[in-house]
Amino acid sequence: MQGIVGYGAYIPRNRIKVEEIAKVWGADAPSYKRGLMLEEKSVPSPDQDTITMSVEASKNALKRAKIDPAEIGAVYIGSESHPYAVKPSGTVLAEALGATPEAHTADFEFACKAGTEGMYVALSLVKADEIKYGLAVGADTSQGAPGDALEYSAAAGAASFIFGKENIVAKAIETYAYMTDTPDFWRREYQYYPQHGGRFTGDPAYFKHITGAAKGIMDKAGMKPADFDYVIFHQPNGKFPFRVGKMLGFQKEQIEPGWLVNLLGNTYSGSSPLGLTSTLDISKSGDMILIVSYGSGAGSDAFIFEVTDRIDEVRDLAPKTRDVLENNRNYLEYGEYAKFRHKIKKAD
Amino acid sequence: MREVAVIGTGMTKWGELWDKSLRTIFVETALLALKDAGVEKIDSMYVGSMSSGLFVGQEHIASLLADYLGQAPVPSARVETACASGGLAFRLGFIEIASGMSEVVLVSGIEKMTDVNGYEATYALGTAADQEYEGYHGITFPGLYALMARAHMEKYGTTREQLAMVAVKNHKNGAKNPLAQFPFEITVDAVLNSVMVADPLRILDCSPITDGAAAVILCPVEMARKMGKPVVKVTGTGHATDTIALSSRKDITWLEATYQAGKKAYEMAGKKPEEIDVLEVHDCFTIAEICVMEALGLVEKGQGGKAVEEGWTALEGKIPINTSGGLKSKGHPVGATGVAQVIEIVKQLRGESVERQVKDAKVGMTQNMGGSGGSTVVHVFEKE
């Protein structure tokens, strides 16, 4: 049986509060906080990007997997903020981990579900016995246009998973993918900030695809919401995961351990993967976990994992996601944030 | 080996010489040295320059300068050991005369630094550090010496005020040097309140960016006597290297190359530290002067700061250091510094230093250092 043999997370230390952003744009902070269920979000330093966060998250995954990195046969990074437009991110990661040269590498891009796409492919290659171990990362340093609603949520973080067939922490019971062509959010070539369809990103996009994928995988596996200990949905804001959970018949308690968005923001490709690392941190042997990602454009990947008793051995081998999220926070003012995110026009 | 004398010196006012090019600054200075020596023809020349390539985009300056001095086709070579380029050029000139290869050699040092902006100059100077393992991380020269300063303060209790006193003392001397870039006095308070460059070093702990050149003429002592010149002999020379990466050293506060070069120069001259009457040392940063004093054996390890505080190194002190104003007040056109140090000592030994003359100076020493101490050249001079 194939599954997760190691997992790791990375979240930058810098944060900015909703109030600090709202103040600049004259927006009503309490209504944003209530409406989106957001308090603050993570912000990358100028020296942090999708590649650096992927390396650190993957080193944490390696600490838990305790495998020889040379045996990793596939290295995938899913992100919509790959630092290069042309030149892979995955090669840097593979080189830093010591997985080169015998490995397959690809950079995935599918809005917020690029991370789970890499996971889907790495896991499938392991299942097919094409490779012994496969590594996949969901990471982003998301951009939201200044003053746009997305600026309150677009955050940074990375989650990394190593898949294999031995020493499994969580068995992959089922996978399922669901997608249509739905232009709810996009960024054109050479454009700095993404655009979105406002309320169109809701029902025909997020809700339709997540419910489609969740129902599909549960049908395929012959399971129902009550069979799961935990469920993780993509978290573009605080409200959506609870609302879609309710639509599907899940309880708040099943969602909460992986619900990080109020303090973390939306880490795009890292969003549901970080929910999974956070959930694994508190899970125990036999727990059943459902994860459903969402990527605009649009589609959802779904996985069912069953936690094994190896979780007790590996849990403390690397930093726990919620610890990293809640400790060592450094709050930025908007000016610093704007400087860090290159939102200030400087002389050439 | 023949005995070698310095018979001529040339130096013009240092500073931001906007209207003068590298070649003009050089020729003006070299002509002064030739005139002072009373010679018109030279057998060869050496030019110390750290980075004419990065500062003015001009390499191959040895031939360019020989040509503009009207001395082509004499052999001319550029010498580079970062900020010790001038000192090493002098040593090579010395060796050439001592060996009998030449009779009259011109040694000069030059840097034209103000044609680039401050950040670019910082980068150019930074190339004297290990580019792959120091420069890559954004370290600068003030930064490297700041690392030494903080370690020295931690290890020996050297104080921030003691560092400032080095600058105050050198400016006091420099105020008496009309060729200095900044010929005025400063106070400890002014240093302590100046702009921070690399904690704990502030702008007034740092030598400035300077345009300038210096030139000297060397010949055998015997020839100097025949010419009826006041004879200042070069009686000791030492040159040594150390890791250029500061982090590779066993002790970050210790300048091993300065210790080694000093040892050789002392031995060759048959002198002990206490027999030196006046010194010019490489105070590129205030902490450097303190570390150099220790490495040259002028004070015990760790006691440099205290010695400065007690006035040992003042003009009227026990061991006057940097009577010219040092790099701090006189200026630091990198490649020129080592040669200008020689000029100050020659003038002191000739008794020509006027207001800043050290009484009865008979034995002098120069110490010129490259990078964070990876190269050092030391010379001993004696009045005949």
Added chain:
Amino acid sequence: MPTPSRYWREIPQRYRFEANQCTKCQAKFFPPRLICPECKNKELEETKIEEKGKLLTYTIIRVPPHQYVDQAPFAVGIVELDDGVKLTGQIVDCDFDDLKIGMRLKLEFRKVYQEGDSGILCYGYKFVPD
């Protein structure tokens, strides 16, 4: 500063901390050397440096080289790793007031430098509080 080839050549050190060690006197070198400067032995074996250590000395660069202007001010320190190797690098994720000689630091993968808006991105290690 880094051209692609020059950057690429140092990848084993900057990404993976590859070092070597003298087979006679056990002195460890980062970056690797071809001859041991201590005992002149030419037989050295591959190893890696430890990724944790303590701060020996530090400074805060406020006037940087022109390529680092956007990052200033930034802290740089010399760290003695747990295997005795000493290393220069930036110290990040630490308020300047919290820097202290002797503090524990670890290496983290960061972007060190970038060649303008269109050149290569140069990654490597920086230190963060352990």
